[in-house]
Amino acid sequence: xxxxxxxxxxxxxxxxxLAAPTRAAAEVxxxxxIRDVWELLQQVGGDSSRAExxxxxxxxxxxxxxxxTLDLDDVAHPISLEQRIREAxxxxxxxxxxxxxxxxxxxxDFSIGSDETVKGHVLVVxxxxxxxxxxDGNLVTWQGDVIVQxxxxxxxxxxxxGGEVRTLGGEITGAARTLSAPLVTGSVEAPxxxxxxxxxxxxxxxGVFLMLFLVxxxxxxxxxxxxxxxxxxVRHSFARAFVVGLLGQVLLLxxxxxxVVGLVLSVAGILLLPFVLVVFxxxxLASVVGGAIAMAxxxxxxxxxxxxxxxxxxxxxxxxxxxxxxGSVAALWLVWAAFGWVxxxxxxxxxxxxxxxxxxxxxxxxxxxxxxxxxxEQFAGRVVPPEMLTDEYLWATPRFGVPxxxxxxxxxxxxxxxxxFPDRDR
Amino acid sequence: MRGPFLLATLAAATPAAAQTVRExxxxxxxxxxxxxxxxxxxxxxxxxxxxxxxxxxxxxxxxYDEGRFAPLAEHGRDGSLRLGAAALGQGGVRVASSxxxxxxxxxxxxxxxxxxxxxxLDAVEATLDLGGLRMGRLHFGASASxxxxxxxxxxxxxxxxxxxxxxxxxxxxxGLGNARCERLDVRGGAGRVTLDFSGQWSGVMAVxxxxxxxxxxxxxxRRAGVRLTTDTxxxxxxxxxxxxxxxxxxxxxxxxxxxxxRLEVRIExxxxxxxxxxxx
Numbered sequence: 100x101x102x103x104x105x106x107x108x109x110x111x112x113x114x115x116x117l118a119a120p121t122r123a124a125a126e127v128x129x130x131x132x133i134r135d136v137w138e139l140l141q142q143v144g145g146d147s148s149r150a151e152x153x154x155x156x157x158x159x160x161x162x163x164x165x166x167x168t169l170d171l172d173d174v175a176h177p178i179s180l181e182q183r184i185r186e187a188x189x190x191x192x193x194x195x196x197x198x199x200x201x202x203x204x205x206x207x208d209f210s211i212g213s214d215e216t217v218k219g220h221v222l223v224v225x226x227x228x229x230x231x232x233x234x235d236g237n238l239v240t241w242q243g244d245v246i247v248q249x250x251x252x253x254x255x256x257x258x259x260x261g262g263e264v265r266t267l268g269g270e271i272t273g274a275a276r277t278l279s280a281p282l283v284t285g286s287v288e289a290p291x292x293x294x295x296x297x298x299x300x301x302x303x304x305x306g307v308f309l310m311l312f313l314v315x316x317x318x319x320x321x322x323x324x325x326x327x328x329x330x331x332x333v334r335h336s337f338a339r340a341f342v343v344g345l346l347g348q349v350l351l352l353x354x355x356x357x358x359v360v361g362l363v364l365s366v367a368g369i370l371l372l373p374f375v376l377v378v379f380x381x382x383x384l385a386s387v388v389g390g391a392i393a394m395a396x397x398x399x400x401x402x403x404x405x406x407x408x409x410x411x412x413x414x415x416x417x418x419x420x421x422x423x424x425x426g427s428v429a430a431l432w433l434v435w436a437a438f439g440w441v442x443x444x445x446x447x448x449x450x451x452x453x454x455x456x457x458x459x460x461x462x463x464x465x466x467x468x469x470x471x472x473x474x475x476e477q478f479a480g481r482v483v484p485p486e487m488l489t490d491e492y493l494w495a496t497p498r499f500g501v502p503x504x505x506x507x508x509x510x511x512x513x514x515x516x517x518x519x520f521p522d523r524d525r
Numbered sequence: 526m527r528g529p530f531l532l533a534t535l536a537a538a539t540p541a542a543a544q545t546v547r548e549x550x551x552x553x554x555x556x557x558x559x560x561x562x563x564x565x566x567x568x569x570x571x572x573x574x575x576x577x578x579x580x581x582x583x584x585x586x587x588x589y590d591e592g593r594f595a596p597l598a599e600h601g602r603d604g605s606l607r608l609g610a611a612a613l614g615q616g617g618v619r620v621a622s623s624x625x626x627x628x629x630x631x632x633x634x635x636x637x638x639x640x641x642x643x644x645x646l647d648a649v650e651a652t653l654d655l656g657g658l659r660m661g662r663l664h665f666g667a668s669a670s671x672x673x674x675x676x677x678x679x680x681x682x683x684x685x686x687x688x689x690x691x692x693x694x695x696x697x698x699x700g701l702g703n704a705r706c707e708r709l710d711v712r713g714g715a716g717r718v719t720l721d722f723s724g725q726w727s728g729v730m731a732v733x734x735x736x737x738x739x740x741x742x743x744x745x746x747r748r749a750g751v752r753l754t755t756d757t758x759x760x761x762x763x764x765x766x767x768x769x770x771x772x773x774x775x776x777x778x779x780x781x782x783x784x785x786x787r788l789e790v791r792i793e794x795x796x797x798x799x800x801x802x803x804x805x
Binding site: 275 | 545549551796
């Protein structure tokens with residue numbers, strides 16, 4: 100309590116000093132005041148994050164039978180050495196048992212005087228080392244600094260784990276290494292509650308499908324003919340559209356590569372390259388998105404007709420088809436959005452939604468390719484192509500069935516050419 | 526009813542992983558070592574190199590992501606020195622993310638020791654000041670880096686060879702006259718390579734460049750005699766200030782034969798462009 104009141108007094112004093120008109124008015128800005136106050140708060144109050152733990156009382160760590168043995172001959176690999184030292188020095192200070200092969204282990208601050216010579220490796224745990232004399236060996240500190248004074252000689256390597264090496268002079272014949280303590284950085288995000296996660300996922304799914312519906316509504320309004328053609332192609336050439344969609348995905352990159360190489364090799368085509376790249380990307384986007392919406396349109400139309408067949412009084416229109424089709428796919432994603440956080444089941448739901456969406460998009464893409472973006476109507480089953488027509492369709496249909504089972508007898512044919520049908524004539 | 530739901534909600538909430546950054550440094554004082562063969566391997570982040578203060582053989586400071594990299598600092602008795610950051614894991618496809626941007630390395634090298642330098646960089650933003658180093662050989666290889674090499678001061682010794690492999694990145698080398706290299710090999714991929722031949726010129730430098738799709742910019746000193754031999758496929762070549770006597774294959778400056786310092790450049794380029802700029 101007394102310490103906190105003293106700290107408060109010092110803080111108030113500092114603020115009063117700050118408020119005194121010692122600085123020119125032009126220099127004082129809100130930013131400098133905030134900075135100065137913050138610095139003062141840190142100086143007066145102390146920064147608890149930088150507060151150093153109390154150092155242990157210096158002593159040599161006794162080597163016993165049950166001590167952990169550390170070899171400091173090679174300190175060139177600080178990470179593995181740090182791990183071994185951390186394990187050995189993890190216990191309370193009074194229970195440390197460490198043996199250094201060919202050297203000594205110490206706890207707390209340690210110094211080698213200018214008239215002293217220490218032979219062998221030295222490990223210092225939780226303490227600083229000041230070297231003014233001579234050390235014949237490697238020096239390692241764990242959570243402590245190394246200060247090399249002028250005139251000091253260290254005939255080996257120096258390693259400061261969680262500390263610094265400050266060379267004020269002297270000579271280190273080996274290498275001086277430091278490895279800082281781990282510093283956790285980056286944005287450590289607050290844990291996201293499951294409810295928040297669900298709301299975010301549902302909002303994401305709703306946003307994507309709302310956007311697709313708006314695009315679909317635009318297509319219904321302004322490109323209904325091609326949209327219906329692609330949709331009819333999906334229904335009439337379902338398997339074919341899927342196969343073509345798959346092949347289209349496989350051949351996409353090779354086609355693109357050939358296009359680019361062809362343009363480059365044609366020299367003059369190099370100029371067209373940027374334009375072609377943009378057009379290719381736009382066509383691809385239109386095929387994929389348009390195909391997917393046409394697929395949804397086909398699904399919606401089928402569902403609507405089934406409802407009407409059951410007697411439902413609903414109006415069949417393009418907007419309804421698109422909304423119903425997209426809603427069916429969105430339902431899958433909404434299930435994932437609601438239960439995606441469940442271990443194992445969540446990823447399975449996501450996988451199922453991805454696969455189904457990919458299948459539908461592939462069929463739509465294939466239908467868009469088959470029908471050339473809805474401009475070619477053969478695959479839609481709407482128009483019978485001329486080559487499919489034969490004069491067979493022009494034959495007159497007999498009024499009483501087809502008497503092909505029996506040819507008329509040669510003898511029964513009158514000279515006038517009119518065939519006779521014995522069964523009927525009888 | 527609300528209790529179990531809240532409990533399940535808290536249990537399902539998991540914190541995002543944070544990045545653990547560490548700092549490693551190593552310094553070695555000069556103990557009369559005559560030479561050092563330095564190999565720098567660095568996968569991602571920023572790298573700076575500059576001459577070390579007098580009395581130091583080398584210094585290396587690395588700030589790295591402990592979860593993805595480990596410091597590399599090996600000094601062999603044969604005078605070899607390997608510095609950098611080794612990627613953790615057993616190979617495979619390594620994707621550099623924005624988290625790698627926190628990784629940074631600084632290297633300082635002695636001006637007293639003869640140096641053979643080799644750099645192998647991946648996705649690195651490198652600034653290398655090689656001025657004043659006793660560089661006998663240089664190999665610079667990068668895959669997707671943006672690198673700026675500068676020879677601000679003359680090389681005290683002759684450099685036998687310098688090779689640059691720019692990959693798909695951007696490479697700028699300035700003060701090549703100070704490098705004092707007899708041979709210079711430059712290979713470019715899809716990026717831009719700028720070679721600035723300013724500096725204190727002496728003798729003859731033979732330069733061979735092989736560009737695939739990128740652009741090559743040559744900044745040539747007016748006082749040096751320059752001869753360019755070109756072999757281009759679809760590359761644009763702007764031979765400003767040069768004349769050709771053999772239908773555009775060889776280009777020379779006036780007085781090339783009598784020039785005290787000469788630069789002979791062979792250019793092979795497939796697609797891209799070659800631009801010549803003059804510097805005083």
